[in-house]
Amino acid sequence: MCEFCLKHGEGEKWYLQAKNYSDDLLSDVRRRRFIEGFADSEALAREAARGFGQMDRLKKAPKFIRDMVRRNVTRKMKKVHFGQVVPIEEIERIFGFTNSIVRVACICRQAVHRKEKRFCYGISLSPNGGMLAEIFRGLDRNPINGPDASRFESLTKEEAIAAFRAHEQEGLCHTVWTFLTPFIGGICNCDRVDCLAMRSTLTYATPVMFRGEYVAEVDPDLCVGCRECMRLCQFGAAGFSASNKKAVIDQRWCYGCGVCRAACEQDAIRLEDRAKSPVAADLW
Ligand code: SF4
Numbered sequence: 138m139c140e141f142c143l144k145h146g147e148g149e150k151w152y153l154q155a156k157n158y159s160d161d162l163l164s165d166v167r168r169r170r171f172i173e174g175f176a177d178s179e180a181l182a183r184e185a186a187r188g189f190g191q192m193d194r195l196k197k198a199p200k201f202i203r204d205m206v207r208r209n210v211t212r213k214m215k216k217v218h219f220g221q222v223v224p225i226e227e228i229e230r231i232f233g234f235t236n237s238i239v240r241v242a243c244i245c246r247q248a249v250h251r252k253e254k255r256f257c258y259g260i261s262l263s264p265n266g267g268m269l270a271e272i273f274r275g276l277d278r279n280p281i282n283g284p285d286a287s288r289f290e291s292l293t294k295e296e297a298i299a300a301f302r303a304h305e306q307e308g309l310c311h312t313v314w315t316f317l318t319p320f321i322g323g324i325c326n327c328d329r330v331d332c333l334a335m336r337s338t339l340t341y342a343t344p345v346m347f348r349g350e351y352v353a354e355v356d357p358d359l360c361v362g363c364r365e366c367m368r369l370c371q372f373g374a375a376g377f378s379a380s381n382k383k384a385v386i387d388q389r390w391c392y393g394c395g396v397c398r399a400a401c402e403q404d405a406i407r408l409e410d411r412a413k414s415p416v417a418a419d420l421w
């Protein structure tokens with residue numbers, strides 16, 4: 138169980154607690170300002186580029202300095218904008234208690250590629266996006282025509298789940314995100330190249346998201362060694378045993394996203410509780 142489950146979920150999965158999505162949390166002015174600032178993709182791109190430049194320069198610093206800086210960044214991000222990998226069945230449970238789902242452009246992809254790609258979803262307990270949509274619409278106010286609502290594409294739960302399954306087939310892993318923790322306002326579909334959070338976590342060893350509450354396991358009796366799981370795993374956890382021609386998953390690297398499971402036509406991969414993994418129970 139990750140530390141947010143203990144702090145914000147009363148020992149249950151924190152991202153399955155409706156209170157962490159509530160408009161009550163969103164009425165906090167500081168949080169509203171944070172979300173407004175966060176929506177500025179140009180500023181985000183500049184800030185990320187500066188941050189990554191600093192991380193690159195940090196490689197030359199003594200180890201204790203590197204560790205200290207990384208710890209400080211993670212500590213700060215846990216307070217403001219932190220994520221966790223969540224498998225599709227629990228995304229469905231989140232959609233079960235939320236009342237609106239809005240697809241929006243991914244800020245990371247806009248920052249990295251300068252192109253609009255819609256991989257991110259705003260979720261709210263209130264119909265029509267509630268306060269979250271109000272904040273975003275407020276940012277997009279056009280003095281002549283009023284707010285441009287076309288940026289916010291409302292989806293039914295069924296449409297959203299179908300879109301998430303398609304993202305999974307592309308190898309994208311689902312992640313929930315806080316906007317001033319513990320408020321969860323978005324679910325993204327991430328990959329290692331485009332997602333700034335994944336880059337920070339994996340490339341710069343500065344975690345800004347938790348691993349999922351699960352780890353994958355291969356059933357060797359069902360695996361036919363096609364290696365599709367290896368092709369799609371973003372985390373380098375899926376490997377191949379040349380001696381028995383089967384996939385193997387190193388649970389120490391597994392983030393429990395379930396992308397490999399979706400790719401496996403033999404149904405040879407299942408997700409198990411991280412807490413029960415002797416090698417990964419304490420890895421977050
Ligand atoms: S995708 Fe399934 S069958 Fe193919 S190697 Fe991976 S576990 Fe085995």
Ligand code: SF4
Binds near residue numbers: 369370373398
């Ligand atoms: S091995 Fe783990 S991290 Fe890799 S795709 Fe499968 S569940 Fe995700």
